[in-house]
Amino acid sequence: MSDSLPFVFEIVALNVWINNRHILKDIRDLRIPRNSVFAIMGPSGSGKSTLLKVLNRLLELREGVKIEGEVKFNGENIFNIDPIRLRRKVGMVFQQPNPFYNMSIYDNIAYAVKANGIAKRKEEIDEIVKQSLIRANLYEEVKDNLKRQASSLSGGEQQRLVIARALALKPEVLLMDEPTSQIDVVGARKIEELIIELKKEITIILVSHNPQQAARVSDYVSLLYDGKLIEWGPSQRVFTYPKSELTEKYVAGSMG
Amino acid sequence: MVRLIDLGMQKLEVMLSEMAKEAINSMNMLASFKKGETARQLKEISRKLKRLKEEVGEIVLEIIARYQPMASDLRFVKSSLEISYDLYRISRYSYDIALALDDADVSLEECMEPEVQKNMLRVKEMLDLAIKSILGKEEGLAYKIKQMDQQVDKAYRDYFNKALEFKGGRCTVANLLIMRYLERLADHCSYIADEVLFIVKGIYEQE
Amino acid sequence: MKSKVIFVLTLACLLFLFFPFSWILFDLIVKGLPVILSSGINFFTGIPPIPGDGIGGIGTVIEGSLFIVSIATLISIPISLLTSIYIVMNEGKKLSRISRFLVETVLEFPTIIVGISVFMIFAVGLGLGLNGLTGAIALGIIMIPYSTVQTVENLRQAKEQYLEVGYSLGLTDSRVVRLLISEGREGVTTGILIGLAKIFGETAPLLFTTVTSFNIYLRSINSPVSGIPVLIFNYAFSPYDNWHDVAWGASLVLALIVLLLFILTRVTTRRR
Numbered sequence: 193m194s195d196s197l198p199f200v201f202e203i204v205a206l207n208v209w210i211n212n213r214h215i216l217k218d219i220r221d222l223r224i225p226r227n228s229v230f231a232i233m234g235p236s237g238s239g240k241s242t243l244l245k246v247l248n249r250l251l252e253l254r255e256g257v258k259i260e261g262e263v264k265f266n267g268e269n270i271f272n273i274d275p276i277r278l279r280r281k282v283g284m285v286f287q288q289p290n291p292f293y294n295m296s297i298y299d300n301i302a303y304a305v306k307a308n309g310i311a312k313r314k315e316e317i318d319e320i321v322k323q324s325l326i327r328a329n330l331y332e333e334v335k336d337n338l339k340r341q342a343s344s345l346s347g348g349e350q351q352r353l354v355i356a357r358a359l360a361l362k363p364e365v366l367l368m369d370e371p372t373s374q375i376d377v378v379g380a381r382k383i384e385e386l387i388i389e390l391k392k393e394i395t396i397i398l399v400s401h402n403p404q405q406a407a408r409v410s411d412y413v414s415l416l417y418d419g420k421l422i423e424w425g426p427s428q429r430v431f432t433y434p435k436s437e438l439t440e441k442y443v444a445g446s447m448g
Numbered sequence: 449m450v451r452l453i454d455l456g457m458q459k460l461e462v463m464l465s466e467m468a469k470e471a472i473n474s475m476n477m478l479a480s481f482k483k484g485e486t487a488r489q490l491k492e493i494s495r496k497l498k499r500l501k502e503e504v505g506e507i508v509l510e511i512i513a514r515y516q517p518m519a520s521d522l523r524f525v526k527s528s529l530e531i532s533y534d535l536y537r538i539s540r541y542s543y544d545i546a547l548a549l550d551d552a553d554v555s556l557e558e559c560m561e562p563e564v565q566k567n568m569l570r571v572k573e574m575l576d577l578a579i580k581s582i583l584g585k586e587e588g589l590a591y592k593i594k595q596m597d598q599q600v601d602k603a604y605r606d607y608f609n610k611a612l613e614f615k616g617g618r619c620t621v622a623n624l625l626i627m628r629y630l631e632r633l634a635d636h637c638s639y640i641a642d643e644v645l646f647i648v649k650g651i652y653e654q655e
Numbered sequence: 656m657k658s659k660v661i662f663v664l665t666l667a668c669l670l671f672l673f674f675p676f677s678w679i680l681f682d683l684i685v686k687g688l689p690v691i692l693s694s695g696i697n698f699f700t701g702i703p704p705i706p707g708d709g710i711g712g713i714g715t716v717i718e719g720s721l722f723i724v725s726i727a728t729l730i731s732i733p734i735s736l737l738t739s740i741y742i743v744m745n746e747g748k749k750l751s752r753i754s755r756f757l758v759e760t761v762l763e764f765p766t767i768i769v770g771i772s773v774f775m776i777f778a779v780g781l782g783l784g785l786n787g788l789t790g791a792i793a794l795g796i797i798m799i800p801y802s803t804v805q806t807v808e809n810l811r812q813a814k815e816q817y818l819e820v821g822y823s824l825g826l827t828d829s830r831v832v833r834l835l836i837s838e839g840r841e842g843v844t845t846g847i848l849i850g851l852a853k854i855f856g857e858t859a860p861l862l863f864t865t866v867t868s869f870n871i872y873l874r875s876i877n878s879p880v881s882g883i884p885v886l887i888f889n890y891a892f893s894p895y896d897n898w899h900d901v902a903w904g905a906s907l908v909l910a911l912i913v914l915l916l917f918i919l920t921r922v923t924t925r926r927r
Contacts, residue, residue, distance in 0.1 A: 307824075403518065
């Protein structure tokens with residue numbers, strides 16, 4: 193597995209059916225450049241979350257899912273990789289902040305670290321927890337008491353805790369499914385700033401229902417409409433001069 | 449469908465139309481030149497266009513802050529800043545031409561040489577086309593304007609060389625100044641054409 | 656005007672509901688409390704009196720009930736938990752749906768039939784006899800669906816919240832299950848408490864699976880001990896006045912225990 197390839201993910205061709213409905217229709221030649229923020233935007237129901245969940249093979253856990261095609265992670269076909277191994281390198285953050293409410297802040301992050309056998313000694317785990325919280329820009333706000341219940345944090349803080357939890361496994365890629373749509377404005381801004389910082393070390397694939405957010409935060413952007421890939425490219429180009437009329441309509445707000 | 453941003457965009461288009469009308473007006477006034485009076489009127493017009501240009505700037509800021517324009521909206525917004533400046537300059541040059549005639553104390557009928565007359569008509573046509581191309585976002589017209597600009601430039605250089613040899617006097621001075629201002633006026637029409645091409649094609653073309 | 660009528664009607668229904676409950680409680684206290692007080696601590700530690708004379712205590716059946724219920728719980732928890740995990744983790748499969756249906760059916764089973772069946776199969780068939788253990792088996796069977804249904808609901812909720820999260824962190828199947836149980840543990844506990852409250856007061860199954868003598872304390876796992884409801888049943892129908900009094904005292908004790916269990920249930924669910 194080569195991680196010096198310029199593209200961390202490459203969707204050569206992809207079709208997905210859920211309960212016999214064709215959800216993703218012939219997605220081709222979509223390449224995610226390493227260490228970038230890659231946004232997937234589009235109206236609701238266009239298949240964005242589905243596409244994201246193919247990448248960490250989470251989609252296969254659902255009933256009635258049929259996936260056909262070739263998707264490469266660092267040059268390897270993801271369907272030939274052990275899904276558990278893949279998911280340790282490709283983390284995910286969901287729309288609704290979902291830290292483990294019954295656990296403390298510390299335990300939230302330590303849980304998967306211990307369960308995956310990444311570290312066993314307390315000092316090691318302590319360090320990983322601390323580093324993850326720092327990377328997620330949450331350390332300063334919680335360092336006085338890591339034993340606090342996760343449920344005592346605000347929405348934005350909970351989401352950053354979730355990010356820290358995912359980062360603790362040191363993934364190469366972070367998949368984010370509308371991470372700020374359930375957060376207040378200030379919290380959302382902090383998460384957007386965090387995303388820009390994180391991309392120096394990892395690659396972020398972000399689904400956004402808001403083209404303005406995609407414009408602010410992404411280096412590359414793609415438009416999914418009705419399960420089809422309409423276009424993708426550098427954000428600077430797509431937002432000022434899109435190739436497709438659909439993209440033009442979507443970003444200028446004259447769709448729907 | 450009417451979007452929120454359309455309210456702002458409409459304001460912008462209305463402003464540009466008004467500025468365009470006044471710019472054309474300013475060139476027309478030169479055709480019916482009256483000593484002293486024309487210059488006064490053109491001064492008013494160019495002052496007005498300066499204010500309108502500033503208003504356009506404010507509308508553009510408002511649109512950007514409030515509506516986050518994208519794609520073709522964004523390009524139009526940016527270009528309208530440039531175009532408003534070009535239209536102001538055009539009216540300003542018309543005023544300069546009138547001033548030159550006043551200062552030289554000559555009238556058009558007395559002095560204007562045929563090639564200067566021809567050039568003035570050419571530039572007026574360029575301005576007409578420029579306005580049309582803004583409103584219709586027409587590529588073809590933009591290219592035509594750029595062509596004509598080259599002709600205007602050539603006519604100016606030719607006259608300049610001729611005037612160097614000529615021991616003319618007032619008329620020559622007046623004509624030379626007019627040709628110079630016409631050349632600059634034509635340049636601004638050409639810049640407008642560049643903006644129209646940017647709106648339509650998304651890039652500024654290199655020569 | 657209409658809302659006033661509705662208000663009055665609602666209030667009336669509330670009182671109508673409250674009334675018999677209060678009456679029963681009132682009756683229990685009036686008739687049971689003096690009995691307990693007259694015996695004092697001995698009511699909870701002593702053995703029942705001879706017919707016709709004295710109050711004594713119900714210590715044997717308190718211990719018996721606790722024993723039977725504990726064994727029943729020990730039997731039912733693993734079965735309930737494993738069944739719940741299977742049902743929730745395999746939701747699309749036919750077997751999961753069938754299991755769910757079976758559990759819900761057994762829930763509705765008349766407990767007396769469970770008692771008779773356990774008697775036939777375990778007491779007679781397997782030769783276990785009539786004792787606390789057999790009683791516990793019967794109550795355990797009755798408890799399973801109660802705990803399971805509650806646990807399934809809770810695991811389901813935990814699953815909705817945390818299934819994808821768990822897998823996205825690269826956890827294996829077994830780890831994900833452990834995570835769901837850990838996060839849903841309040842609900843699992845509630846399930847157990849609900850089951851407990853149910854079986855504590857069950858009489859019919861015990862009538863068929865255990866004895867109706869209440870004089871001995873526990874000596875071994877198949878000691879012939881019995882439960883509080885059986886004592887109440889027996890003594891209430893007896894012709895002896897003092898045994899009637901003991902039955903009232905025992906009823907009050909039983910009511911209080913069950914009430915306590917329900918309060919515990921509310922307390923644990925409120926903590927979230």
